[in-house]
Amino acid sequence: xxxxxxxxxxxxxxxxxxxxxxxxxxxxxxxxxxxxxxxxxxxxxxxxxxxxxxxxxxxxxxxxxxxxxxxxxxxxxxxxxxxxxxxxxxxxxxxxxxxxxxxxxxxxxxxxxxxxxxxxxxxxxxxxxxxxxxxxxxxxxxxxxxxxxxxxxxxxxxxxxxxxxxxxxxxxxxxxxxxxxxxxxxxxxxxxxxxxxxxxxxxxxxxxxxxxxxxxxxxxxxxxxxxxxxxxxxxxxxxxxxxxxxxxxxxxxxxxxxxxxxxxxxxxxxxxxxxxxxxxxxxxxxxxxx
Numbered sequence: 628x629x630x631x632x633x634x635x636x637x638x639x640x641x642x643x644x645x646x647x648x649x650x651x652x653x654x655x656x657x658x659x660x661x662x663x664x665x666x667x668x669x670x671x672x673x674x675x676x677x678x679x680x681x682x683x684x685x686x687x688x689x690x691x692x693x694x695x696x697x698x699x700x701x702x703x704x705x706x707x708x709x710x711x712x713x714x715x716x717x718x719x720x721x722x723x724x725x726x727x728x729x730x731x732x733x734x735x736x737x738x739x740x741x742x743x744x745x746x747x748x749x750x751x752x753x754x755x756x757x758x759x760x761x762x763x764x765x766x767x768x769x770x771x772x773x774x775x776x777x778x779x780x781x782x783x784x785x786x787x788x789x790x791x792x793x794x795x796x797x798x799x800x801x802x803x804x805x806x807x808x809x810x811x812x813x814x815x816x817x818x819x820x821x822x823x824x825x826x827x828x829x830x831x832x833x834x835x836x837x838x839x840x841x842x843x844x845x846x847x848x849x850x851x852x853x854x855x856x857x858x859x860x861x862x863x864x865x866x867x868x869x870x871x872x873x874x875x876x877x878x879x880x881x882x883x884x885x886x887x888x889x890x891x892x893x894x895x896x897x898x899x900x901x902x903x904x905x906x907x908x909x910x911x912x913x914x915x916x917x
Contacts, residue, residue: 631892701890723805
């Protein structure tokens with residue numbers, strides 16, 4: 628698990644930087660520098676934390692999963708993963724040619740870090756709460772097509788290629804490959820899970836089970852809407868985000884749920900060395916006794 632997390636973070640940090648250096652994608656560009664309202668960040672973070680505790684309690688009362696009952700080390704990984712996803716998203720924003728940059732000082736870094744740390748727990752708690760509604764689960768399963776089962780390692784190589792193209796090509800040509808740049812963390816996570824022969828968020832699709840990805844995307848939308856509404860209400864001054872922004876919220880829900888799958892593999896999975904053990908040398912050795 629730790630190796631996959633290290634590969635995930637290093638790839639998302641280094642490949643866009645390498646592409647930028649090779650192509651000069653961000654040389655000489657003019658961007659508008661914007662201050663982050665620290666008070667709005669803190670209040671949004673506190674509101675989102677309270678929301679996460681509330682929906683986690685509701686999920687527990689309805690017989691669903693309780694995030695507070697998992698091991699403390701697991702909880703620490705979830706919070707750290709959420710914090711990492713937030714800053715990784717901000718680093719991708721730098722390469723996405725949005726024309727806007729954020730001015731970061733000590734106060735805004737601390738406030739943004741607190742906000743980033745609670746987003747993924749809020750998404751996971753929302754997904755656990757939504758999963759306690761049988762009617763919603765039936766709706767997600769209704770008319771859901773069963774997709775063909777794919778071999779793990781060839782699929783992983785295709786997804787890895789897609790992620791690399793997004794992280795490098797999306798930096799060089801953000802107007803053309805911008806969505807591929809933003810979705811590359813999901814493809815990279817899926818590829819790493821498949822290479823280690825672990826479950827992914829989409830493992831149930833060959834059986835027509837679309838509940839997990841649909842609930843993850845819906846959770847991302849709900850948490851994103853709450854965070855954006857709170858940020859605007861607390862003086863963040865954010866304008867409407869449009870269809871691309873809502874798609875980004877759903878995508879974050881998928882990435883958060885898939886990252887949770889990777890983290891969970893540390894408690895139930897095997898190392899790659901245990902999966903692909905070396906075969907014994909095929910020549911028998913006979914020892915004669917005197």
